[in-house]
Amino acid sequence: LTRSQARLGGPPAAAIARDLARATGLPEAALRQRLEDSEPDLRLGAGLPLALGGGALSALGGLLTVAWARRRPAGAGPSGPS
Numbered sequence: 001l002t003r004s005q006a007r008l009g010g011p012p013a014a015a016i017a018r019d020l021a022r023a024t025g026l027p028e029a030a031l032r033q034r035l036e037d038s039e040p041d042l043r044l045g046a047g048l049p050l051a052l053g054g055g056a057l058s059a060l061g062g063l064l065t066v067a068w069a070r071r072r073p074a075g076a077g078p079s080g081p082s
Contacts, residue, residue, distance in 0.1 A: 013032050013035040013036045013039070014032055016031075016035055017029075017031040017032035017035055
């Protein structure tokens with residue numbers, strides 16, 4: 001969870017709360033708490049490996065389809081069936 005938040009970047013809730021408190025006159029602690037409560041729950045799961053696996057299967061399927069479409073029927077000569 002910490003790595004994903006660091007990668008996404010953005011200012012921490014404390015800095016945003018400080019700026020909002022200065023601009024609005026509301027208490028900084030209350031603003032910080034509201035910001036921290038509204039942070040999204042970020043979880044890195046199996047999404048990327050599944051997407052890569054699906055792409056690899058799609059590419060393999062495409063290659064097999066091309067190979068199947070180019071094969072000649074049994075008994076056909078170089079110019080096709082007579």
